[in-house]
Amino acid sequence: xxxxxxxxELKKQIDDFRLGPIDLTIEPGTINALVGNNGSGKSTLIKLxxxxxxxxxxxxxxxxxxxxxxxxxxxxxxxxxxxxxIGYNPYTGKDLKAITAPMYPDWDDEVFAEIAGKFHLPxxxxxxxxxxxxxxxxxxxxxxxxxxxxxxxxxPTSFMDIPSKELLMDxxxxxxxQGERTIIMASHQAADIMxxxxxxxxxxxxxxxxxxxxxTLVSSYKQYWLSTPLPNTTVPGxxxxxxxxxxxxxxxxxxxxxxxNHLPVTNRAALDLEEIIGLLLRQP
Amino acid sequence: xxxxxxxxxxxxxxxYHQIENQLKALIAGGQLAAGTSLPSIxxxxxxxEVSIITTRRAYQNLENNGFIRTAQGKGTxxxxxxxxxxxxxxxxxxxxxxxxxxxxxxxxxxxTDQVEEIFHNIINTRKxx
Numbered sequence: 001x002x003x004x005x006x007x008x009e010l011k012k013q014i015d016d017f018r019l020g021p022i023d024l025t026i027e028p029g030t031i032n033a034l035v036g037n038n039g040s041g042k043s044t045l046i047k048l049x050x051x052x053x054x055x056x057x058x059x060x061x062x063x064x065x066x067x068x069x070x071x072x073x074x075x076x077x078x079x080x081x082x083x084x085x086i087g088y089n090p091y092t093g094k095d096l097k098a099i100t101a102p103m104y105p106d107w108d109d110e111v112f113a114e115i116a117g118k119f120h121l122p123x124x125x126x127x128x129x130x131x132x133x134x135x136x137x138x139x140x141x142x143x144x145x146x147x148x149x150x151x152x153x154x155x156p157t158s159f160m161d162i163p164s165k166e167l168l169m170d171x172x173x174x175x176x177x178q179g180e181r182t183i184i185m186a187s188h189q190a191a192d193i194m195x196x197x198x199x200x201x202x203x204x205x206x207x208x209x210x211x212x213x214x215x216t217l218v219s220s221y222k223q224y225w226l227s228t229p230l231p232n233t234t235v236p237g238x239x240x241x242x243x244x245x246x247x248x249x250x251x252x253x254x255x256x257x258x259x260x261n262h263l264p265v266t267n268r269a270a271l272d273l274e275e276i277i278g279l280l281l282r283q284p
Numbered sequence: 285x286x287x288x289x290x291x292x293x294x295x296x297x298x299x300y301h302q303i304e305n306q307l308k309a310l311i312a313g314g315q316l317a318a319g320t321s322l323p324s325i326x327x328x329x330x331x332x333e334v335s336i337i338t339t340r341r342a343y344q345n346l347e348n349n350g351f352i353r354t355a356q357g358k359g360t361x362x363x364x365x366x367x368x369x370x371x372x373x374x375x376x377x378x379x380x381x382x383x384x385x386x387x388x389x390x391x392x393x394x395x396t397d398q399v400e401e402i403f404h405n406i407i408n409t410r411k412x413x
Contacts, residue, residue, distance in 0.1 A: 173326055173327055173330040177326050270294050
């Protein structure tokens, strides 16, 4: 299948922050999470993808069209929700829908009505008067129905309560099943979007720490509790240890080592994705 | 419809395999009758909090083995399966469980004789019930 988006050798320096080089491929039908601490470069990368900033080198292709050329047809293929939409404040939800809908040929009024209904959006109230959570929900209602094949959401859930997040996950799941689509979401709160994610792009201080398929990543980490003290030497696969507890990202090698050295394992367990991301982002 | 599938992240059995086997058991056991509509790969992935790569692999294996069928544009459905296949699934599930139990015992340095003794103890307790 043809990639929806391709990022090659992308680099950008802003003051003393360096992003890249970044290489990424976005496949159709996938939900991708950009994960990283604050200041890791998630939003910068998204802005570069949206041609809102100019890369120092490298390029981005969306449906085979380079975004840095005069051909701007790719823009109708992307729906983008920035962290803070600009210019919305004086308008009501109704106004904003009337302004937004005609700009997108595949705009779906039913999807808008469904999201507005589920989130109980007060469409007669001015955006600027809404709570931050409500603003976020209205912004999503103005973005998802554009039905562009690529949906980019920058921190879409940062002000949402748990039931609203659940609703959004349902909405996005159904949206994905209605065509050849892909989602790229940035979040520093990994737990929010992890349930839905297929691939994780882990950013750390502007560098791409790794691209991981979620379940492969989870299955590659295991933790063990031993009934005797651990040897002073490093155990194969060892990531971190404390007393008789050890975490490994090469469980097979670790277990072979335990067997060969007759180290009795009393317990073996998987790690949560959040813990794994924590470990990934902690490593130098 | 929500499927009664429960995944164990701590298990040594790969996740796709757990999904595949539990669906097989539901189909062979008759809880999912032929023609029942199954969730889309995306919907099941969300439900189970796994990636579509995992769910797709499970569905593909089930389809290749004739347990489910996909109708273009309509979705995925439970297939008609032969009585012999149902028997085979039950047989395999019981054998696999026994093998896993023996494997666990051997890992804890039990001898095969000891495993046999444990087996008899369990059976005798059952018979005594």
